[in-house]
Every structure is written in C-alpha cells, then in structure tokens.
C-alpha cells in the first residue's frame with residue numbers, strides 16, 4: 519500500500535438525487551453532532567485501529583453520534599471481538615457500525631452527517647458526496663491523513679481543498695508529533711489507567727497470570743514486548759538475548775513475527791500459550807487481545823517493539839523506551855519518516871545514547887545488525903527521555919479534541 523506524502527486529491531463523484539438528502543439542519547451542540555467516519559482497511563490493523571479509537575473517543579468524550587463505515591469486518595473483529603462479522607449494521611460501544619461495500623455503498627439509508635471523515639484518503643461513495651453537496655447545510659469534510667513526524671505536516675494541517683465540481687471543501691487533518699499538527703489520539707482516561715496499573719502490584723500480577731499463566735518475573739529481568747512485521751534482524755537479536763548476561767523475558771503477541779520465534783526455538787509454531795527458553799531468554803506467545811488490552815502489555819514491559827501507526831503512538835503514551843518498526847513503503851519512502859520520528863524522540867538525549875538509539879532503530883528497519891549490548895547500556899537514559907517525551911507530546915493536545923474543536927468552529 520502507499521501512504522500519501524502530500525494531501526490526496528478529491529475524487530470526482532457522480533450525481534445523486536437531491537431528495538435522498540437529510541433535510542433538517544442539526545444544532546451544533548456537541549451532543550447532537552452526527553459524524554460519519556469511513557475506513558477502508560488496506561492491510562494489517564492500523565487503519566481500523568486508528569478509526570475505532572477515534573470513533574469511540576468522539577462518541578464517549580464529545581457526545582457525537584458516530585457511524586463507522588468499515589469494509590473489512592474480519593480485521594475489525596480482531597480488535598473488537600464482540601463485533602459480528604455477518605451483520606450489515608450493528609451498534610458496538612455506542613457506535614453504529616456499517617459494513618461498507620465501497621465504492622458505491624453508502625449505508626442502509628443515505629443520511630449525511632454534520633461531520634464527514636474519510637480516513638487515509640479512502641474514497642467516499644460518489645452518491646454520498648453528491649448528497650453532501652445537495653445538503654442545505656454543508657457538512658464539515660475532513661480527510662484524516664496518516665501520522666508523520668515530518669516538519670511539513672504543520673504547513674499542510676487543516677488546509678482546505680475545494681471540490682472541483684461541487685460547492686464543497688475538504689480539509690486535510692494531519693496527525694503529528696509537534697506543535698501546529700493535529701496531535702495523536704489520547705483518551706482522557708489513559709493516564710489514570712496507566713497509573714492505576716503501574717501502582718498496583720495486584721493488577722500487574724493479575725495481568726501476568728492472564729497473559730502468560732504465571733507470575734511477573736523478578737526485578738533482574740528485562741521485559742520486552744515484540745510487535746513487529748517480519749524482520750530478518752530478529753534472528754540475531756534473539757541470539758543476543760539468549761546470550762545476555764541478565765534474564766530477558768520476551769512477550770510476543772501472535773502475528774507476523776511469530777514464525778521467526780518458532781524457527782528460533784525449533785517449534786512448529788509460536789502461538790499462545792506457547793513458552794520457550796534458551797539461555798537467558800524466556801519467550802511467551804500471547805494471544806492477540808482486544809484493542810483496549812494492548813496498552814497493559816506496553817505498561818508491563820521495560821522496552822516495547824511497536825510498528826505501524828497506532829501501536830507506535832501507544833508506546834509513546836506508555837512512556838517506556840521503544841523501538842519502532844515503521845510500515846515499509848516503496849522506494850524507501852518511509853525512511854525520512856523514521857528519521858523525523860527519531861529526531862523528535864532523541865533530541866533531548868546526550869550524544870552517546872542518541873547515537874546508540876539511532877543505530878538500533880535503523881538496524882531494526884533494515885539498516886544493519888542490531889547490537890543489543892550497545893543499546894541496552896542506555897536503557898535508563900531512554901526511559902527518562904520516554905517520560906519527558908510523553909509530557910511534550912501531551913502539549914500538542916489530543917487528536918480527537920483537536921478535530922472536534924476544528925469541526926465545531928466550521929459548523930458555527
């Protein structure tokens with residue numbers, strides 16, 4: 519798949535009969551804002567992961583009536599096991615979920631919301647766009663872009679783009695890590711939930727019991743969560759962990775890197791509740807959890823390997839050292855994005871740990887061989903920086919609140 523590096527162009531829609539348009543304009547109070555969020559799943563879980571979080575937050579924290587159009591209910595169900603993949607429409611956690619048969623399908627009934635969000639430049643059904651144009655009060659139309667830490671994001675954030683045929687304007691909403699961007703998603707309850715977990719030995723013990731079937735490891739162990747794409751660098755890293763001077767406990771959610779674990783431990787598969795040991799390394803395969811359960815894995819670990827977009831953001835809020843496996847793009851277009859994120863993260867580090875962090879992140883993303891000892895020597899510095907970075911990131915404001923504020927300013 520390709521991620522846009524500049525705003526995507528507006529599709530040219532076909533006309534739709536004006537009588538299908540919802541007639542009455544809505545009031546602008548938060549409690550009555552209707553929002554349609556369209557999500558086409560390209561691959562993996564990030565597209566729906568971001569949209570599902572945003573939908574729930576807009577509903578719960580801003581009182582919006584959210585309808586979420588998703589074309590792949592099977593991917594969605596991995597994050598949300600209560601979803602019924604056989605149903606065309608259903609309400610989950612207060613969100614009306616529509617199984618979206620793009621590009622022509624626009625839901626059971628053609629209703630146009632006050633705020634329309636197309637995620638990651640997915641194409642809205644032409645009939646829906648035409649109905650948006652025919653609506654007495656034009657909806658606020660946003661294209662939610664992929665997250666990037668690059669500087670140009672702030673220049674493009676909230677730029678309007680007039681539609682070539684209709685009297686409609688779409689705004690580009692750019693998530694980002696710095697001032698002037700849309701920020702990243704953060705639920706208002708997240709810090710308290712993390713603090714509760716971190717300050718409760720009982721909660722931690724219960725989590726370990728559920729996840730691994732045993733108690734938490736001793737304080738001498740380094741706990742590492744590993745969520746990544748297939749990665750040739752993992753074989754050497756597993757060997758280094760095996761030969762480590764102190765215990766390493768590796769927690770591996772079932773997924774694309776599980777095959778490498780199976781090969782390393784000479785097992786047919788590495789699926790929950792598998793557990794394997796070699797030297798100083800003990801590894802547990804974890805069941806893929808419901809989305810809300812993923813944070814606790816990050817909180818329970820001393821170091822988190824994350825990937826894509828949403829887990830990358832969650833790792834930042836966890837405030838623990840992390841290593842990012844960025845979603846690879848054609849022509850290495852992802853590498854400037856990796857460096858831009860590194861620059862945000864490492865700028866407050868002294869020179870030696872900063873260089874070690876850069877070497878390790880690059881090695882994990884195809885640029886060399888990761889050197890665990892070189893990296894692990896600086897874990898305390900990385901941990902301190904992860905906490906200060908979390909505080910800096912919070913200054914940008916959370917994405918849902920930033921989006922809601924902008925939408926309301928346009929609805930006035």
Ligand code: TRH
Nearest residue numbers: 561562563564567771806807808809826827828829845
């Ligand atoms: O799955 P991803 O690789 O998604 C990617 C990226 O979003 C990328 O930008 C996009 O272009 C590509 O998909 C199509 O990684 P990401 O973004 O971290 O999403 C994973 C989601 O899975 C996230 O919401 C956390 C969730 N998750 C669980 O719910 N339970 C689990 O056990 C685990 C490990 C993850």
